[in-house]
Every structure is written in C-alpha cells, then in structure tokens.
Amino acid sequence: MIKISNARKSFEELEAVEKVSIHVNKGSIYGLLGSNGAGKTTLLKLLSGIYLQDEGSVTIDGQPVFENTSIKDKIFFIQDNPFFLPQYTVKQMAQFYKSIYSGWNEDRFEELAIIFEMDIHKKIHKFSKGIQRQAAFILALSARPEILILDEPMDGLDPVMRKKVKSLLIDEVADREMTILISSHNLREVEDLCDYIGIMHKGRIILEKDLDDLKSDTHKVQVAFKGPVPAIFDSMKLLHKEKRGSIMICIVKGDAEEISAYVEQFKPVIFDLLPLTLEEIFIYEMGDVGYAIQNILG
Numbered sequence: 001m002i003k004i005s006n007a008r009k010s011f012e013e014l015e016a017v018e019k020v021s022i023h024v025n026k027g028s029i030y031g032l033l034g035s036n037g038a039g040k041t042t043l044l045k046l047l048s049g050i051y052l053q054d055e056g057s058v059t060i061d062g063q064p065v066f067e068n069t070s071i072k073d074k075i076f077f078i079q080d081n082p083f084f085l086p087q088y089t090v091k092q093m094a095q096f097y098k099s100i101y102s103g104w105n106e107d108r109f110e111e112l113a114i115i116f117e118m119d120i121h122k123k124i125h126k127f128s129k130g131i132q133r134q135a136a137f138i139l140a141l142s143a144r145p146e147i148l149i150l151d152e153p154m155d156g157l158d159p160v161m162r163k164k165v166k167s168l169l170i171d172e173v174a175d176r177e178m179t180i181l182i183s184s185h186n187l188r189e190v191e192d193l194c195d196y197i198g199i200m201h202k203g204r205i206i207l208e209k210d211l212d213d214l215k216s217d218t219h220k221v222q223v224a225f226k227g228p229v230p231a232i233f234d235s236m237k238l239l240h241k242e243k244r245g246s247i248m249i250c251i252v253k254g255d256a257e258e259i260s261a262y263v264e265q266f267k268p269v270i271f272d273l274l275p276l277t278l279e280e281i282f283i284y285e286m287g288d289v290g291y292a293i294q295n296i297l298g
C-alpha cells in the first residue's frame, strides 16, 4: 500500500508539493490529474524515491521509499521522458533491468516484444518518440513490478496503441494485483482506466474520489410542477440548481431510488433522473476551483 502523508517538496522559493496526503490501495489504479505545473511529476518523483521530501512521509508497505533498495525493486517508474542508457538496444536494456529487478520475467519480455511488434535489436534512440514509449512499457511490464508509476503515459501513443497499453495494464492489475499511479493533464484520457482520481492544483490535492462512488452518487434531476414549485429542494443535497422555462434542473447527490421516491411524493408533471458524465460531475463538484478543471477536461 502506498501512503504519502503531509509531504512537502520545495525548489528554492517554490513549493511544488504542499502538504499532500494520498493513500493508494494494492491493486488499484490511481489517476493523478492536474494542469501544467500542478506538481504531479514532483509527487511521482517523491514516490519513486528520486526526490526526498522536505517534510512528511512517503512509504510503501509501511517502509520509507527514499534510498530503500528493497522497495525500489517493487517500483517501476516510466517518466515523461523514459530513461534508456545511451546507444542501448531494447534487448540490452532488458539485460540491464534483468540485473536490477528480482521479478524480471524473460518469457514475458519475449511475449510483449511480439505483441508490440518491437525490433528488440535496434538502438532505442533511433526509434520515434511513440515507439520509445512502447519500448518503455515492454521493459516495465517485463520487470513485473508491484507498483507501476506512469507520468503522462499516453503522450506520443496513437489511439490503437493507447487501447493496447490500457488493456495490458488492466490485465496486469486483474492478474496479479499490480498497483498503478498514473499522472495526466487529461481526465478523458484516463477515466476508463482509473478507479480512483486525485486532482492536484498548485501543489495540493484539491479533490480525491472513488470513480464508481462518484458515478453512482451524483445525478441530474429535471422536474416540473403544475402551479407553484413546492419546497422540495431544501432537504436535497444540491450541487447546482437552475430554471429553464418551467423546468427545474438540479444536480443532486444521493441514492437514485431515494431521490426518485422523494420527488414523486410532490406529484411532478415532468420528472427525469439522469446519470452525469464524469466531466459534468467534476465541474459541479469543483465549484470555486472549477477554472482549474477546465484544462484537465481538455
């Protein structure tokens, strides 16, 4: 289990990560969202032990990450510019990681090289950016890490490759409970992958949610009455309310059946309860900081 508690990291005057606490359970996929400069990469570097936090703690299975070789054996970090040794081929990088990761699986490496149709004997620097990223995925998944940390992983991948990578990641999570932490500046890019979302803004996590709860818990209600509108909204958990002609449109939190039963008592002439898109939920949930979300929604 990943646990970051009250972590801070500054670069001279600039506080890139301010008192961040997150908690990621084994086998889950956590999406760290935020616009440019929000502090995502810095947080991922704290988690992978590249940086030491100025304050707070960063632990995996209860052990501090920084300078901890046994923990680093469990983590693979694909940075936004994936790391390769100069002049190395994919095969040579595989030998390098084989000497580092105790869980390295040669059969998996060969299998993934076929899936990605990768020329493993070619020097990596001669590949395009997208193919280099594919090589990074092959190497990462062959290392069989318990925790995979991905910084903007879909950058440079075409739509077919994105789909392939997503399904491989989901399989690894399902098969062996790998945990994934994934940063992105685009909610749409990761919403089908993540089960948990944290939104970072100016060095802080401003919203953290379980996506399934979020989707089942927030609804759009459209309702109209004959005559004056009864005082039904006072006892509802409203995120937003507006009137369009004679129809009231509300964004309501709560159980769908309970909301329906409650509203039906007032005998509306029109009543619809609709699901919201994730994008709508975030916009309504964010309220004051809604401006920060616009970038993330892309």
Ligand SMILES: Nc1ncnc2c1ncn2[C@@H]1O[C@H](COP(=O)(O)OP(=O)(O)OP(=O)(O)O)[C@@H](O)[C@H]1O
Binding pocket: 011, 014, 015, 016, 034, 035, 036, 037, 038, 039, 040, 041, 042, 043, 185
């Ligand atoms: N090594 C560094 N030295 C000085 N400042 C840094 C360093 N790394 C990051 N920063 C600053 O910290 C802040 C957060 O940067 P970070 O790269 O963590 O954000 P990000 O959310 O990953 O952004 P992006 O989506 O643009 O990659 C930025 O203001 C950045 O300029």
